[in-house]
Structure formats: C-alpha cells, structure tokens
Amino acid sequence: MSLDLAYVEPSNSAILVIDVQNDFVSGSLAVRDAEQIINTINALLTLPFALKVATQDYHPANHISFARNHAGKKEFDKITIFPPAELVARRKPEDERPLEALEQVLWPVHCVQDTTGVAFVDGLKHEGLEVVRKGCDVGIECYSAFEDPWGLTNTGLKDKLRNKKISNVFVVGIAGDYCVKSTALDAKKHGFRTFVVRDAVKSVSDEGTEWTEMTKAGVEIIDTAEELLTSKIFSQ
Numbered sequence: 001m002s003l004d005l006a007y008v009e010p011s012n013s014a015i016l017v018i019d020v021q022n023d024f025v026s027g028s029l030a031v032r033d034a035e036q037i038i039n040t041i042n043a044l045l046t047l048p049f050a051l052k053v054a055t056q057d058y059h060p061a062n063h064i065s066f067a068r069n070h071a072g073k074k075e076f077d078k079i080t081i082f083p084p085a086e087l088v089a090r091r092k093p094e095d096e097r098p099l100e101a102l103e104q105v106l107w108p109v110h111c112v113q114d115t116t117g118v119a120f121v122d123g124l125k126h127e128g129l130e131v132v133r134k135g136c137d138v139g140i141e142c143y144s145a146f147e148d149p150w151g152l153t154n155t156g157l158k159d160k161l162r163n164k165k166i167s168n169v170f171v172v173g174i175a176g177d178y179c180v181k182s183t184a185l186d187a188k189k190h191g192f193r194t195f196v197v198r199d200a201v202k203s204v205s206d207e208g209t210e211w212t213e214m215t216k217a218g219v220e221i222i223d224t225a226e227e228l229l230t231s232k233i234f235s236q
Helices: 034-045 157-163 176-189 209-216 225-229
Strands: 013-018 051-057 078-081 102-105 130-134 168-174 193-202 220-222
Touching: 013 034, 013 176, 034 168, 034 193, 034 225, 051 157, 051 176, 130 157, 168 176, 176 193, 176 209, 193 225, 209 220, 220 225
Parallel strands: 013 051, 013 168, 051 130, 168 193, 193 220
Antiparallel strands: 078 102
C-alpha cells in the first residue's frame, strides 16, 4: 500500500523517539539489534518536524517493575499490581476510567535515575530534542510516553503536542512491543493521526503481534524510513 500523507505537513507533525537509551541498546535490558536503528532514526531527525521529542524511561531504584524489589521473585516473573492509593486519592472526580489490577512483568534493573543506563545512547543525535521522562513514580509502570495505564500520572506530552498544534505523530524507537506500541496507541486515543516507522523500531519479541494490534487500533504503519525521507512533503 502506498504511503498516504494527506493533510500531513511538517508544521503539524512531530517525531517521538522512544527510549533509545543505553540500557535498552547495550545494557541490562538490551533489545536485540537495537543499535541497528540509530542511523535510521538520525536520518528521520533531519526532517523538518515542528516538534522533536525523545523519551526516557526514568525509574527510581526501588521501582515496582524491578524483580530485585520483590522477595522470592525472579527476573521476567509476573505479578499483579494495583493503583497506588495515594495517587487514586488525587485523581479528578470526573475521571471514570476503571482502576483494575494489572499484570506486571518483573524486569532486570534498568534506566535508573542518574545512572549511565538511563542516558541516551552514544550516536543518537538527541541534541535539541525535547525530553519527556516516564516511569518516574515508584509504584506505577508507564510504558506509554503519555501516561500510565490508569491515567494517574501523565508526562505532559499531550500538552506539548497540543501547544504546538500538532495533528500527526511519527513514532520510532524501542521497544516495539512495549513502549512504542503503548505510545502509539495512546497517541491515537488522544486524537492524533499516528504513524509508526517499522524499520526504525526494534521489539523484544519476534512474534510481531504489536503490529497487528496497532493496525487494528488505526495506527498507520510505514514500512521504511526511506518513504518519509524521499516524500515530497518533507523535502519541500
């Protein structure tokens, strides 16, 4: 299928570079072959997007997702987590989203605040990008660059996009089946036309179910960055 960029202009478009950090490329939770997408992402960053954002997982050392913080649990075990009561108490009365228990994968320690693992990987041209941090609350996992699954915390990304009058977001980065997918689904939910560039994404699993899930939700998949790099819209 040919790339449909109707109503897309650089002035109403943003690129979201998701979690291209040391721990996800070569560190404690490295995604296989993640280093291979860095040059592709850098090429996309040369395009004249109105807003360019890079996200960071930014966890406290005692984060709920770390296996070492749960006695008797091993890395990649699963537990059930619940919305923290102190955050539930502060949510807006009109917010009627369900506060259901969620399954949580227990990860190796990764992307801890003020460590080298949290830094952007060498080679990523991140200078000048606006940085959005997520997963900062000890009791909440936050794969999406917008907000946690319960909507109890948000990163301010939606407001950044709205303030810049962004209509279209292009999502790239790590990992396709976790933070890229969650960000893309939330972007679509919040009313942005959402694209994910397949060859600028690496996933943990080879199953590929994330692509089906995103497509069903109305996220548009661009197979290669070259389609954007050579498009007339971004080369004008």
